[in-house]
Amino acid sequence: MRIAIDCMGGDFGLDVTVPASVNFANDYGDVDLLLVGVEPLIKSALNLIDGVPFNRVHIVHSDEVVTMSDTIDVALRKKKKSSMYIAVQEVKKCNADACISAGNTGAWMAISRYILKTLDGIDRPAIAAFLPIQNGGVTAMLDLGANVDCSANNLLQFSIMGTALLQAVEYIKDPSIGLLNVGSEVIKGNEIVKEASNLLLSSPLNFYGNIEGNDIFKGIVNVVVCDGFVGNIVLKSVEGIAKMFSGVVREEFQRNWFSLLTSFIANSTLKRLKNRLDNRRYNGASLLGLRGIVFKSHGSADVKSFYFALKRSREAIINNLLARTIDKLSQINQLLRS
Amino acid sequence: MRIAIDCMGGDFGLDVTVPASVNFANDYGDVDLLLVGVEPLIKSALNLIDGVPFNRVHIVHSDEVVTMSDTIDVALRKKKKSSMYIAVQEVKKCNADACISAGNTGAWMAISRYILKTLDGIDRPAIAAFLPIQNGGVTAMLDLGANVDCSANNLLQFSIMGTALLQAVEYIKDPSIGLLNVGSEVIKGNEIVKEASNLLLSSPLNFYGNIEGNDIFKGIVNVVVCDGFVGNIVLKSVEGIAKMFSGVVREEFQRNWFSLLTSFIANSTLKRLKNRLDNRRYNGASLLGLRGIVFKSHGSADVKSFYFALKRSREAIINNLLARTIDKLSQINQLLRS
Structure with missing residues (x-):
């Protein structure tokens, strides 16, 4: 099970996302984490923490960062190498089972929708x-x-x-x-x-x-x-x-x-x-409603709070949220048609 | 200064409105209260209370009661002798400076609007x-x-x-x-x-x-x-x-x-x-926005809560809420036109 994390998003960026991810990886041995963001910055953040399980915590480099003030258009069309963009692409490429960000909600939704597309009937x-x-x-x-x-x-x-x-x-x-x-x-x-x-x-x-x-x-x-x-x-x-x-x-x-x-x-x-x-x-x-599991953390999340959001993402993967949503949709759409 | 009170409205009706009114009349010697409702019922409710200042607490009889489930149409057209209707009429006739009810909000608004009309520009x-x-x-x-x-x-x-x-x-x-x-x-x-x-x-x-x-x-x-x-x-x-x-x-x-x-x-x-x-x-x-001061208490108000709503009505009268609203409206409308 793998979760791709936009480490650059949120009010506190790496200061929150990286420690929370490490705590989470230490508590849940069944998950691998893809830390998406500017590699040297993630490395410095990891250096501050003891006991990082490096066998399950991987860095995926991204050149750009979507800021809170970026319009959807900028995030979607001008920043295709952002940590948000790459985190969602990891899900699209089936390298990750879910992705999460604490960044700009509008941009995160637009990028997820653009890359993953909506489910049939949504x-x-x-x-x-x-x-x-x-x-x-x-x-x-x-x-x-x-x-x-x-x-x-x-x-x-x-x-x-x-x-x-x-x-x-x-x-x-x-x-x-x-x-x-x-x-x-x-x-x-x-x-x-x-x-x-x-x-x-x-x-x-x-x-x-x-x-x-x-x-x-x-x-x-x-x-x-x-x-x-x-x-x-x-x-x-x-x-x-x-x-x-x-x-x-x-x-x-x-x-x-x-x-x-x-x-x-x-x-x-x-x-x-x-x-x-x-x-x-x-x-x-x-x-x-997307063809992939996507989570959003509160922008002002602290380490504990972001940890809980990661926990929810894991639960969604374990419980096959996506497959069940697709099932339910086709079931109900059949009933609605008949 | 006079306040007309729909004593029949609210989840607890007379059990709340009458004791709250008496407490209020005792605390504020500058107000007269018109208790609007079914006279014998108001009298029984008053009989349970000691120290009613009868010189400033008057009963205005009404035959009907608007219930919580009455549609606006019923309240407005079929129950012209309701306590709500009569309380607002007291304001219209300048017998009261404000009126208040804890009853059906939609009906209270419709009756107030129908009888008092809206201010110019509203x-x-x-x-x-x-x-x-x-x-x-x-x-x-x-x-x-x-x-x-x-x-x-x-x-x-x-x-x-x-x-x-x-x-x-x-x-x-x-x-x-x-x-x-x-x-x-x-x-x-x-x-x-x-x-x-x-x-x-x-x-x-x-x-x-x-x-x-x-x-x-x-x-x-x-x-x-x-x-x-x-x-x-x-x-x-x-x-x-x-x-x-x-x-x-x-x-x-x-x-x-x-x-x-x-x-x-x-x-x-x-x-x-x-x-x-x-x-x-x-x-x-x-x-x-009405040509009169009209207040609404929460339907579930208890005695203390209804008392506070009466206090607000008194403050609105003392502070000339109506005259000031009319002033402000004409001021702003002049500026908007120029």
């Missing part, structure tokens, strides 16, 4: 991630930003991809789908959502119906489907409030000498709390 | 509320669900109304406006948002630019503008994650005898924490 790929829910489990949500304008048919396709994702990675036999809306009644929402609701009702998918924003975290459905404009804003809003919330907890426990003292006494509880609220564990979004 | 009213931000202040956000499909021009009008709201209620001279989007760059977003961005750039408003979901809580702008579909989903998602977060804090402090013990020691810290994270303090949304 017009547009989507970005899916897992969110924590109240009972301690997870809910998948898509699209998180690949498509700002979506048709009802796109939303149906996202539902199919989400179903395959949950079946493959979470072993749920018939995942339920919720359509994100402003009310649970069928008459609610904008025209596209209403049309999508009808498409889903007449599909063989396990369609729960419309759900509202607060329902996401109740875990009443396994997959939350929405267009990329809404999904991206919701995801970032939720990240924002979670960050604020953690900050307030910290502030209150450091407010004065007494609260600071109690924080020492409550140390184990606060640690457990911090761990449960640690969103780094949920890092690693899938780019679904 | 095509559609919007729902605005305040959200807590990191530094302890607030940011206003609109639209939160009145309009699921918006034009760029609607978004411009929301920005004008948001500006007037912040000037009136938060005393901010030139409030900054952020347009909620999937990226901060001008090229990002769907077509409507891009067009709205151009309208805002050429307006005399203090337009900050595009902001992302996580920016809402950083307080980088005073007013966050978006369409009602996105706004409603974001608001409810944020409520959902906040609830989950509070639940996790509670759970961890009640996990075992040791953590329970530390929760007693950390009691004052936890209390302060709870108070800061208490979203009831932010209850009370304004229906902006």
Whole structure:
């Protein structure tokens, strides 16, 4: 099993991607890693780390780097020797089973789509991630930003991809789908959502119906489907409030000498709390609908966070995410045609 | 100063609205309250409470009640004697300076709009509320669900109304406006948002630019503008994650005898924490763009929460929200014409 890693991407580049990759390779003996990036820079980064398993960690040199401010056009047409480009090509050439980047999302999506192409029956790929829910489990949500304008048919396709994702990675036999809306009644929402609701009702998918924003975290459905404009804003809003919330907890426990003292006494509880609220564990979004397994890490990921994204990529490979998605698509398309 | 209260609305109806109104009347000697609803039911609810200031708490009888499942058509045309209808009429007849309901949002908006009409220059009213931000202040956000499909021009009008709201209620001279989007760059977003961005750039408003979901809580702008579909989903998602977060804090402090013990020691810290994270303090949304001051409480509001919504209504009256909005509108419309 091999994962190609764009080591140059993300807010912290090699400082995060290389140590995380080495930790990951040390913890999982069944993976080989292809570190894609500027060779001398990767070598220096590796030199800083003890115990690199060099038999399973390989460097693939790239001359160029896609920056956060590069337009899709530049990334796609002017930088064909970038670490992003080469990481995806490794998947295309079957040298790797999956690839991952923490870089420019738009560029990563465009390059992946251009090189790998979409699956039969999928017009547009989507970005899916897992969110924590109240009972301690997870809910998948898509699209998180690949498509700002979506048709009802796109939303149906996202539902199919989400179903395959949950079946493959979470072993749920018939995942339920919720359509994100402003009310649970069928008459609610904008025209596209209403049309999508009808498409889903007449599909063989396990369609729960419309759900509202607060329902996401109740875990009443396994997959939350929405267009990329809404999904991206919701995801970032939720990240924002979670960050604020953690900050307030910290502030209150450091407010004065007494609260600071109690924080020492409550140390184990606060640690457990911090761990449960640690969103780094949920890092690693899938780019679904492509002819290859492609992952995206949060740009601001630290070493631990990037490590979790690598873990997700490995799980996707082990669970045959791609083959299962293709299966599910052909199954559902057959049912839709008959 | 008089506030007309639809006492029949909300998940808990009279059990919440009546005690909250009495507490409010007792705390604020400068307001008279019109309790609108089925008279014998209001009387029984008042009988359960000691110390009602009857000189300032008046009952206005209504025969009908708009339920949560009533369609807008039923509420608007078939129930002209509902407590909602009569509460708004009290404002129209200048018997009250503001009205408030915790009932069916769609019906409340439709009735208010039908009876009061929109202000000159406003095509559609919007729902605005305040959200807590990191530094302890607030940011206003609109639209939160009145309009699921918006034009760029609607978004411009929301920005004008948001500006007037912040000037009136938060005393901010030139409030900054952020347009909620999937990226901060001008090229990002769907077509409507891009067009709205151009309208805002050429307006005399203090337009900050595009902001992302996580920016809402950083307080980088005073007013966050978006369409009602996105706004409603974001608001409810944020409520959902906040609830989950509070639940996790509670759970961890009640996990075992040791953590329970530390929760007693950390009691004052936890209390302060709870108070800061208490979203009831932010209850009370304004229906902006109408020829009258109309407020909406969360349907699930408890007594404390409904009290806070009443407080917001009082502040809006004291600060001449309506006159200021009209002023601001004519000012900006003059500038836009010249």
